[in-house]
Amino acid sequence: MFNDKVIEHFMNPHNAGDMDNPDAEGTIGSPVCGDIMQIFLKIEDNIIKDAKFKTFGCGSAIASSSVATDMIKGKTIEEALKVTNKDVIDELGGLPSQKIHCSVLSEQAIKTAIYNYAKKHNLEFEGLKGFDPNFDPHEHHDE
Amino acid sequence: MFNDKVIEHFMNPHNAGDMDNPDAEGTIGSPVCGDIMQIFLKIEDNIIKDAKFKTFGCGSAIASSSVATDMIKGKTIEEALKVTNKDVIDELGGLPSQKIHCSVLSEQAIKTAIYNYAKKHNLEFEGLKGFDPNFDPHEHHDE
Amino acid sequence: MREVYLDYSATTPVKKEVLDAMIPFFTEEYGNPSSLYKKGRYAKAAISDARKKIADLIGATDREIIFTSGGTEADNWAVKGVAYGNKHKGNHIITTKTEHHALLHTCEHLAESGFEITYLDVDQYGMIKLEDLKKAINEKTILVSIIFANNEIGTIQPIKEIGELTKNHGVLFHTDAVQALGNTEINVKDMNIDLLSMSSHKIYGPKGIGALYINKKVKLPNYIHGGAQEYQKRAGTENVPGVIGFGKAAELAKENMEAHIKKLTELRKYFIDKIFEKIDTVSLNGHPDKRLPGNINMTFSYVEGETMLLYLDVQGISASSGSACSSSSFEASHVLKAIGIPLENALSSIRFTVGDFTTKEDLDYVIETIVTIVNKYRKISPYYNTKKG
Amino acid sequence: MREVYLDYSATTPVKKEVLDAMIPFFTEEYGNPSSLYKKGRYAKAAISDARKKIADLIGATDREIIFTSGGTEADNWAVKGVAYGNKHKGNHIITTKTEHHALLHTCEHLAESGFEITYLDVDQYGMIKLEDLKKAINEKTILVSIIFANNEIGTIQPIKEIGELTKNHGVLFHTDAVQALGNTEINVKDMNIDLLSMSSHKIYGPKGIGALYINKKVKLPNYIHGGAQEYQKRAGTENVPGVIGFGKAAELAKENMEAHIKKLTELRKYFIDKIFEKIDTVSLNGHPDKRLPGNINMTFSYVEGETMLLYLDVQGISASSGSACSSSSFEASHVLKAIGIPLENALSSIRFTVGDFTTKEDLDYVIETIVTIVNKYRKISPYYNTKKG
């Protein structure tokens, strides 16, 4: 069902856990839909210096977040915003079709964190155009 | 399903085949009910000197007739009329319940032969009282 | 004593390769295919593989194959499913007088709840007439269900032509292919078949497993409700070893089809020729060529069938009076009646069906035994003497 | 790596003795039980023998046992059979909110065609209240169907009391005993059960075979029509090896019942005690004692269930989130909902079911692994910190 890379990231996730004084935080999902994803970012000079996540979600959500946080570290915010769930899946070497929404979850959590950061600092990012923080990945995934 | 004695009488029936100039003949059953049984008797001084049968009927009918004809040979007519299908079954060491009617068939064929004999010679036999030559064993057997 | 099994249409032995394929799934790979863990996924993958093999045998795609507990369940599901699912369109079903009891009794059941059933006549060979079928279709007709190859007399119907006709009339077409499977080319797409019933134990697979082909365009209501197995079409924990065995049997059937048909056809011809040569007043029931390769159904006039079967049995030979399901009660077959065989001849008819393990030597032994039986019991048959003497 | 199977409620391995009993019926004794000849009679006799063993396990007489393709078919047949056969008497069926999908989806299907279904509530342990049942029965009630022991949380219902009640009200009583069979005493006469569903693959027998007990006084319309098999109650060539395997499994279940229950109960207690000792914020779902001996259903709050199952799987451990049939789609269980578990806890619940081949060492390994998982993933759980931190 899952490839080795997914399993590896699931069992030994990178960037998992709390962050002291994050510059940005984003949470998506809720207990009602069964998944919750939280992203913390350290941002300095428009660059993502550090990223962490916490989740109550399935293995693919954990693996996706592990990879996604790896991918955005060191990137500028605009660059980070370009990381799509498709990129995350490619990096993981594929996910079963019924698990695609988990990768969407991590993409959305990152965007939400940046969205909150932009709001707080009154910034605008090209990559956030049309982004809706209340987006529910469960309604959109196709199986 | 069948015991050895039934099989033996079925495969090597006694008294099977034609008889020249029988003194009595009785046929019961019809192609329509799937079984036909024919009995020929030689009768001398009220005694059954010889008995033969022919049948288009199943194995139990053949075995029953084989035994029944054996049993009546040498008996007086009145004695022969006392031979019931129960006696035939006992002699055979048992028949499966759905095959009981086959033994009835041979009993009835013998009675029919004697009935015809009685008619021809204007005789009356105690054992034929109430006997109906048009009796259909298929309607009476209980399974 | 020699043992000769000549009832391959009643059921077949499981082939060794088939059993070998099944064995691991009992004690080792016993996972429930619905389970997420390794053992479950392994079983699920094995089922997919088997499904594909069955699809390949009939020219279907794998998602169109849904496993059932056998041919009978497949027949019940197909016919009742179409009936209940199309009530709003009509209540008329067309079938034949020579169907298997699984179909006939299902139709009788439906007739009790208001469906109208037309039972098509067949000719002396057991063939339906396309003209009759065409005439029988009306605006209330929702289903045509015609047996692919008959289990008693082996007659193979003009399935492609029937499929053409039903397609042109926009009526669903089901066929009971339990006997046909592996014994004649089947291509559900070429033949425009919407629903097709199969059973594993007729093709050297295990008993208790079968399948229904459901053309992907057909919406068939479920018949057994519960868990989400079989693409949510048929509930119940999958009979994994059964499915695997059926798959393997289907694979072998496809590989061996040509040789199998050739061999059985030869054996059949050999048997029939010898019987005609050695015994008078016998006849072959069913179509001379358009028949199952292994099916021999003959009337040995003046000898009662059950007598014959019993004698054969004592000699180690297994044969039957027609369909196995009714052979416990020796009644005249509805199929022989439908092809116009008079009752006494129907009661003198025996079905021998040869299979992959049958040899010519087996047949020689059987033929010899039949000659003995016929001579022996015709002598004491009231009819035979009357007519011959 | 150690492999530990803790999903005996999803399915069981076939025991060696069971497989050994089945083997001859595939390649050697393959006769169709309806056939008159030796091979057929042999198979028929073997089936009778198996039937008797199953009857013995539940205190029935052998003619009251009818083989089906599994528990699902038995449930479908029992409930639809009573419904369709008693339409003239009433259209009301009573069941519970904690039935297996085989029952629930059958009821939903019946609801679509005009039947009225009452789904009884259960208490926090999953028990129905007899008072509720009594109140729910009305003059239109034709059937009460209550699961004997729940497949997710293991709760055993007061079946004898229910039987008493339904008998006094003259209403038929069906119970799905698929999980209960072999795991608790069942006596259909003492318990006034009219219909009872069983499945072989839950008691170390093969998949794809089950049975319905039909009390001899109950007239149940047939569900699968066709040949005259199974006393003319269930058509289709018998799954002979399956039946033999089920029979053997039933025999073993009866012989071993006491030791089996003792062993599983001990393992269960051991496991639960250890978990409570080693992990905080866990809870046991279902009844503390009135439960299946091998059933452990626990909530590990703050750890998502699928995460846990995946990790266990990677470590060679098979467990499930509830019923196998729905575990491919990870949804909150209707049973946990019925006993009032909030959604996030439902999603953190895992079912472990121990069986005859489970050892204490297996459990130690599993417990250790669970501790690792819980520590690891609670750390990264948003809830856990929020509430604990």
Ligand SMILES: Cc1ncc(COP(=O)(O)O)c(C=O)c1O
């Ligand atoms: C033509 C035909 N249809 C249906 C069936 C029933 O199949 P099964 O025995 O798998 O239920 C049979 C054989 O028994 C058959 O020959």
Ligand SMILES: Cc1ncc(COP(=O)(O)O)c(C=O)c1O
């Ligand atoms: C309580 C219960 N009922 C019914 C079933 C269905 O039985 P089967 O898998 O034999 O169809 C199961 C298990 O799958 C079960 O646990």
